[in-house]
Amino acid sequence: MTDPDLAALWVTLKLATVTTIVLLVLGTPLAWWLAHTRNRLRPLAEALTALPLVLPPTVLGFYLLITLGANGPVGQLLNALGAQPLAFTFAGLVVGSVIYSLPFVVQPLRDAFAAVGHGPLEAAASLGAGPWDRFFTVAVPLARRGFVTAITLGFAHTVGEFGVVLMIGGNIPGETQVLSIAIYDHVEVLEYGRAHLLSGGLLLFSLILLTVVYATNRRSRVVGS
């Protein structure tokens, strides 16, 4: 692996990790709300969370670019606040990836929360557990399978993410060039050997990681405390 490839690997892992964390932080309350609200607008909100999927990533990236770029509304707002625009920065990548991978995190979590139902939460409340307490000690462990799915899909999708990142990241080595773009570039310039190497490495790494995750997940999560 050459230096730029290593840099791309690093950016990719960092991006996927940060994106997954941000997705969990944003997606968990959203999924919880979707699972429990009786608001009439719930179907609309659910549809909105799925919407980033239907646009091709490059196109989504294009709109994000227009929005976040120096001349876009968000860009100008940030500018007025004295902040840097988000386009072509790592933070911009995170924003783009989060939007694009949101459905993969929110939907499994929402299903998992809905499947937990009210029973265990009521039991926890009667034992003195407040809303946060029962969320973290009852709802989250019981929705464990949904979290594993959400994290897997969110992380893997960000690793393989391409169009959005290419568009709003600008493919800047060491900063916004991720592995998927590096592989893509190798393919573009007919460096198939390097492309195979990177792809193979990525697949193997992911396979091992995912297998370990699923194998661990399989083991009983029942705990004594």
Added chain:
Amino acid sequence: MTDPDLAALWVTLKLATVTTIVLLVLGTPLAWWLAHTRNRLRPLAEALTALPLVLPPTVLGFYLLITLGANGPVGQLLNALGAQPLAFTFAGLVVGSVIYSLPFVVQPLRDAFAAVGHGPLEAAASLGAGPWDRFFTVAVPLARRGFVTAITLGFAHTVGEFGVVLMIGGNIPGETQVLSIAIYDHVEVLEYGRAHLLSGGLLLFSLILLTVVYATNRRSRVVGS
């Protein structure tokens, strides 16, 4: 909308529909197996179903091209069987989309089946329902939420699918040119107006469709027979 755009819309809807159906047909038994098997290789199998995610779609498409091509293993097999190669055909698009969207269908279904548990199935067996009977009349309705998520994610992801389709479809108008590519092309050649129109239409259409799906899903599915 111009004629080629209309044709692309039609191909897109056809592709997303066929892909979703194929995904359900293949993904449902796979998800069922993953949810119930005690095979030691289960984590590996689960990891394999998630793997298409980590490769950038264009790269995945590239490898599919190699595999499906005249010199690739599948291409040679098809050739030996007297069949046409799959690349640049609608069937090829379906193969590519199915592989790429597989995780989005299998994982929610697997979670949903696991959440159903053995209780209702045992009750059904004791009432004389055979394996298929209880699968369709008990497991599937109880996993309904998982099916809605799987169908939504699978369909929407195919609509927005891009790289794989671009790669193995060859962008043949009326046959393999889908809407996402059409929008992409408009962006590439700076026809932003057309791109906005198509994107906006696609988003609105999807939003309405998804809202209806989720609103329907919300209504109680309890039936009297």
Added chain:
Amino acid sequence: MSLEARLSLRRPGFLLDAALSLPERGVTTVFGPSGSGKTTLLRCLAGLERPAGELALGGEYWQRDGYFLPAHRRRVGMVFQDGRLFPHLTVRGNLRFAMRRAGCEEAAMDAPVALMGIERLLARRPDTLSGGEVQRVAVARALLSQPRLLLLDEPLAAVDARRKQEILPFLERLTRELALPVVHVSHSLDEVIRLADRLVLMDEGRVVASGGVTEMFSRLDLPLAQREDVGAVLEAHAPRPLPGYHLTEATVAGQKLLLPGESAEPGERLRVRIRARDVSLTLKPPSETSILNVLPGRITEVVERPDAPGQRLVRVAVGDAALLSWVSRLSAERLALAPGQAVYAQVKAVALA
């Protein structure tokens, strides 16, 4: 269709190892402490577990050597301890689920529905039912599946006493009419007395004792004798109603006995449970008492109740049968009760309900 089973199933920390042989009709109640393996045994019979051993119904093997007939081909009607209604179907949908697979007519639903008092619930979702309502629907559903073997796991535990009084006679009638074995788990002696022909006592996964109800209840060596509500269960013959008094005269242990109610048809066999606590003993025949039944007999056994040291369980031979009487040690000493002694056993008719 007699049931023969020899089954063993190992679980971490628990071993089921049970042999059963049940006649082709009649109710067998499985009795035993919580965790003794009653549910597990029923699950094995239903084909929901894969124990080692053999199992045959009416000579047809359901399980032997490598062969295992899957649950859905056994046609067992099972009422699960936790109800297990299908949450995606209404109550009516749950009943229909069973009926369709049993090839029942729609109209077959009416009788069990009326009996269980669930007419008002037909359109309801299971998750809106109360605990007792769930159990009643589950019983109706199992009955509608036209089973060849009926397995009832504490079917009426959450059902109130009044409703139970309505359901029990029906189940009683039903299980006598149906030519099928019924295996029933219950912690309630009431249910046992009403329903059971045979009793299987389980403890720690093993069958401790089993036999006809009459025999089992007159044995002083079984855990049953330790229960507060121990008693003899006797067959009553040749019932003759006493109209107007709502009493029935019948021959029990060669003696005439007055029983409450007059539902019995002449020639029918009845079962009477005479609880030890309801039997008092006198040395002289009593007079001017509200107690209608006074049976002369002879003491055959007097045992101390280990867990209730102030009390004596006295077995009195009356004709060819035995009654149990439970007296305080004080009385036993005052009356100098001992084997061989002639006594009068007095039993209130109302206590025989």
Added chain:
Amino acid sequence: MSLEARLSLRRPGFLLDAALSLPERGVTTVFGPSGSGKTTLLRCLAGLERPAGELALGGEYWQRDGYFLPAHRRRVGMVFQDGRLFPHLTVRGNLRFAMRRAGCEEAAMDAPVALMGIERLLARRPDTLSGGEVQRVAVARALLSQPRLLLLDEPLAAVDARRKQEILPFLERLTRELALPVVHVSHSLDEVIRLADRLVLMDEGRVVASGGVTEMFSRLDLPLAQREDVGAVLEAHAPRPLPGYHLTEATVAGQKLLLPGESAEPGERLRVRIRARDVSLTLKPPSETSILNVLPGRITEVVERPDAPGQRLVRVAVGDAALLSWVSRLSAERLALAPGQAVYAQVKAVALA
């Protein structure tokens, strides 16, 4: 910490509309047919439903006007009808969940665990427990949550009789020691007699009658009087053990009565339930009988049981209290039982367990 509640909750096809006023300690049993709203009432008290109305414990409002104290701040210990153990925690984890939030020491676990006989289960997952085991763990968990109000929804329905005999005295003792109101749902009169100070009868979402157990059981106009196991519940004073005989002499209704056992401490108050079916009447004092307790009294009321026309329920004033006796119409006619008549009520000591 008395409990005052006036609650109403509408559901499709069902309306809960209940007013309760419970003293600051003691057990109230809610009794009523399946579907009458017992569970719903308990859920309202626990804060799991949002009924209209008011609710206060010990003068502190839990609910009034717009105010609603959420469930987790009420410190109610609730045993749900369906157990509701946390499936992701072991039995020990379930108990700890309650203890941590109640600020209990780890050692506090030992007593309830031993009592419920769940030592062997501590490391087990809830889904491997039997029905009765689940209920016992749920009771232990609720007790460990240090509640200010204890709500028990059929806590022992799936527990076998022997275990119940062990648990009931403990609960009895516990509920007398704890200065908290206990609301208890049960279909078992045994549990009511052992535990309840007060009785609330519900039907179709409404409180039909409520009052002290003694009073409720001596009323012939309530559905309770229709039960087979109707009886009077009396207070016994000044118990005096008779060592060696495992009997206790106590004053009941101004008369000396012999009760089984000698657990009672002098000066303690006891409750005795004398079932109508255990009481026989004679016109002359009986002799040479195993029946230890013979109480002279005077008939005050004779009623026909509507659902058992061959029987009479006779109320006998003994001192300042009343006994119920259930006799056949035949006996009632033979002895010409009528209000004002002097009779001897005989009760076996062993029947008073």
Added chain:
Amino acid sequence: PKGIAGEVRVAVASNFLGAVHQLVPVFEARSGDTVTVSAGSTGKLYAQISQGAPFDVFLAADARRPRLLEEQGLALPDSRFTYARGQLALWRGGGALPARPWDALVEPGVRFVSIANPRTAPYGEAARQALEAAGLWDRVRGRLVMGENIAQTYQYVATGNAQVGLVALAQVHDAPPESRWLVPQRLYAPIDQQAVRLTAADAGARFLSFLRGAEARRMIAAFGYGLPGGDS
């Protein structure tokens, strides 16, 4: 090394990325400047530059996008020049071309002909013009598959999914000579790939003048590109 060493951020059209990879080390060694390269399609890079992407130099695959940038004031005036001229080649993946190379497109057994998308890729537009000039457009139209860019066009043939294609000479200049044929320049308008300066950074100016220099031109030519005003 002259002047203060700087940093050049180069946005390059993907088709020229391979050449840039070879040019950059030479430039870096000579100038002391460091170069970071971002590749993408010309359309994408244009959109990014319009939104303030931090590039100093833009090497486009066409002349239109640099001109637009210049008109919009996003590029330095008068910095635009043609750094390479794309050359179209007819390529058969699996063997020799027939005597009359165009016949390769219409022979039996040819199921797919690969060209770049004429709408989005300059090589595609050139391919269309050449096919029309050769009078073949209508005959091959039903068999055309279109790569989104010239790299995909090449991949279609390289993987054997298309039998022949019109690709960039730069992509096939290592292929056996009998399998490729340089399409005559007169059949299509020149594919002028233009470069433009986006910032005033000196290093950018140095990179562009290096690109104009003889050594760079030699390397570009060796890569299979033509050059304006030079021999092809």
